[in-house]
Amino acid sequence: MDAIVFYGFSALTLLAALVMVTQRSPTYSAFAFIVVLCSLSVVYGMLGSPFIAVLQIVVYAGAIMVLFLFVIMLLNVREEARSARDGWVLKGVAIALVAAFALQMASVLMRARTQFPRDFEATAARVAEVLFSLRFLYVFEATSILILAALVGAVVLAKKDL
Amino acid sequence: MTEAAVQHALLLSALLFAVGALGVFIRRNLITIFMCVELMLNAVNLAFIAFSRSLGMPDGLDGQVLVFFVMTVAAAEAAVGLAIVIALHRHKDTLDVDAFSLLKW
Numbered sequence: 001m002d003a004i005v006f007y008g009f010s011a012l013t014l015l016a017a018l019v020m021v022t023q024r025s026p027t028y029s030a031f032a033f034i035v036v037l038c039s040l041s042v043v044y045g046m047l048g049s050p051f052i053a054v055l056q057i058v059v060y061a062g063a064i065m066v067l068f069l070f071v072i073m074l075l076n077v078r079e080e081a082r083s084a085r086d087g088w089v090l091k092g093v094a095i096a097l098v099a100a101f102a103l104q105m106a107s108v109l110m111r112a113r114t115q116f117p118r119d120f121e122a123t124a125a126r127v128a129e130v131l132f133s134l135r136f137l138y139v140f141e142a143t144s145i146l147i148l149a150a151l152v153g154a155v156v157l158a159k160k161d162l
Numbered sequence: 163m164t165e166a167a168v169q170h171a172l173l174l175s176a177l178l179f180a181v182g183a184l185g186v187f188i189r190r191n192l193i194t195i196f197m198c199v200e201l202m203l204n205a206v207n208l209a210f211i212a213f214s215r216s217l218g219m220p221d222g223l224d225g226q227v228l229v230f231f232v233m234t235v236a237a238a239e240a241a242v243g244l245a246i247v248i249a250l251h252r253h254k255d256t257l258d259v260d261a262f263s264l265l266k267w
Contacts, residue, residue: 002163003163003164003167006163006167006170007170010170010171010174013174013178014174014177014178014181017178017181017182017201018181020185020197020198020201021181021182021184021185021188021189021198023194026191026193026194026197026257029189029194029197030193030197033197033200033201036178036201036204037204040204040208043171043174043208043211044208044211046163046167047167047168047171047211047212047214047215048215049211049214049215049226049229051226052207052211052226052229052230055230055233056207056233059233059237060200060204060233060236063237064200064236064237064240067240067241067244068193068196068197068240068244071193071244071247071248072193074248075193075247075248075251075257077191077193077257080189080190080191080194080258081258090188091188094184094187094188095184097187098180098181098183098184098187099180101180101183102176102177102179102180105176105179105180106172106173106176106177109169109172109173109175109176109209110169110172110173112169112172112213112216114168114169114172114212114213114216115165115168115216115217115218116163116164116165116167116168116215116216117216117218117219119219120215120218120219120222122214122222122223122226126223127223127226127227127230129223130223130224130226130227131227131230136227139231143231143234143235146234146235146238147234147237147238149238150237150238150239150241150242151241153241153242153245154241154242154244154245155245157242157245157246157248157249158245158248158249160252
């Protein structure tokens with residue numbers, strides 16, 4: 001049962017990612033990306049990370065994608081126009097390059113010596129113990145500064161005249 | 163779930179990263195390209211989760227924390243990036259990347 005869910009949602013993730021990339025309309029791409037994020041969250045859950053799975057839904061599908069859709073609606077984005085540079089030769093070169101890249105990455109990752117220990121469950125409490133430990137203290141505090149900088153930067157960039 | 167699940171998750175992560183890179187190459191809409199970059203970040207997160215699962219209980223939790231930080235950075239990046247997209251749209255009235263060639267040699 002676990003295996004069926006895991007492989008089913010893995011396949012759905014890959015399929016939705018391909019739909020997202022081949023779609024001309026940004027709105028459809030965004031919706032396909034939401035499918036990718038939600039099914040990826042199921043994959044995280046099956047790999048024993050319920051905390052990250054929930055975070056994926058809340059932060060990615062909930063916050064970031066709403067922001068994306070908001071901007072798409074706001075700017076009234078049209079479909080990509082077809083142009084002379086759209087030929088199949090360029091696309092073929094891109095696909096060949098990316099396929100070679102994927103082959104390299106897969107061959108390196110497959111060489112990793114992996115195990116599958118029993119009873120792995122990274123619950124929120126266990127992740128929090130590591131996250132708020134002294135080891136990640138400075139990283140955690142630096143993140144707050146990063147978010148503040150992003151906040152100020154977004155306001156400055158999007159404002160008409162400052 | 164069998165032993166090979168971690169390897170298959172890593173394979174999925176490599177494929178997702180490649181699909182994201184393909185989107186960056188073939189799409190010409192700025193927002194779609196930006197979403198493809200987010201897809202690549204998600205592929206890396208999946209690799210972190212898979213290695214975390216492989217490392218087991220006390221050591222593997224570091225991977226979960228790193229995914230948390232990657233998500234935070236992605237959220238900050240999305241906020242700033244979309245602000246830049248809005249500013250660019252105001253200047254040129256289009257989101258086609260071919261229109262933004264001011265810095266091109």
